Amino acid sequence: MPTRILPAVGDADAVRSITTLLSQLPDAEPVAPVVDSTQLVDTLARLAAESVDELPEVVVVHERIGPVPALELIREVALRFPAVGVILVTSDPGPGLFQAAMDYGARGLVALPLSYEELASRVQAVAQWSVGVRRHLGSGGDVFTGVGGTVVTVGGAKGGVGATLTAVQLALAAQASGRSTVLVDMDLQAGDIASYLDVQFRRSVADLAAINDISPRVLADAVFRHDTGLALLLAPGEGERGEEVTDRAARQIVSALRSRYEVVVIDCGAQLGGAGAAAVEMADAALLVTTPDVVAVRGAKRAVRMWDRLQIRKAEETTVVVNRHTRGTEIQPALIQKITGTPVAGTTVPANFKELQGAVDAGRVHELDAKSTVKQALWALAGELRLVKAPEADHRKGGGRFRGDRGSVSFRRRKDGGG
Structure with a gap:
């Protein structure tokens, strides 16, 4: 032959x-x-x-x-x-x-x-x-056979805007729709995903940092399997260990995860270090969560400009997600789009912390009531991003764009050569 x-x-x-x-x-x-x-x-x-x-x-x-x-x-x-x-x-x-x-x-x-x-x-x-x-x-050997999943990063314009909750619910939505999904906590010094999902863990993303060849077995040892079926790769419990995850290590880890899962959702937090920057650069879609207030929107604008200056991500390739939105607020999505120079997701997340407080305080956000308007909005956002198998999603010809009320979410060709 x-x-x-x-x-x-x-x-x-x-x-x-x-x-x-x-x-x-x-x-x-x-x-x-x-x-x-x-x-x-x-x-x-x-x-x-x-x-x-x-x-x-x-x-x-x-x-x-x-x-x-x-x-x-x-x-x-x-x-x-x-x-x-x-x-x-x-x-x-x-x-x-x-x-x-x-x-x-x-x-x-x-x-x-x-x-x-x-x-x-x-x-x-x-x-x-x-x-x-x-x-x-x-013969069914234990090796990577995936052709490359979808990677979505979620960052915050500043601390406390809801990036972690957004990342968690996007991953839960993808997993619930039948897609193999891993949720990664790349907020290396202050990651909260373990607290949000009430898990105790020993291994973390830092344990993969020094490994040159991340085999499926090595990856499986580092990943925590949640009761929902969601795979979790968590931030280290000791924040100082976050320094072990270099940008090179992050690229290797993200590539390994992409080869193993259909959907990879990465919480990058509000402070973007080298590892988070590498993840954002490699991502198919990079989300930046903001709330409709002056401080947060200014933070989003600074982040977008910094990513552009450092050639991590162009403004038009970054999508802003508006959290805690109300119709009465002075700062509306159209204004945020104008200020940041980015697309804004068609789905906004309503301000309704009372729905969340019990689940957040108990560390059980995966048990959020299906009737919650916040959960419904975040799962709709997952549909807009095509992370879930949603037949009602409106796909335009040619792919890569999604219809929204105020803007569109765009996927790009990855600089790292992804498909």
């Missing part, structure tokens, strides 16, 4: 050189090259959605691929598509880079300028490895 090889090369001259050599390899079947990280992951995701057998056995990644750096891209492919063997083509084949490439999940490294013998040897070895992994997949 021929070996299918997918080159990922951004440079035109390198494309010609690599594809010419690949076409000369025995039993090789090169496929049309992709030119950047986004196109590579999108292509693999489309093929994996059909069947693991549709995936190429080998992906050849050139060191100058972009916009995601080659090693980060290799990590993404290794986590999301474990049946694909990745070869890195590089002008620096030294032991340092070789070790780094292996740590990130590459199965081989080939030096530039390319030689036929070295390329043929690496491709053959990696193809044999890939075939072995597929046999393992066929």
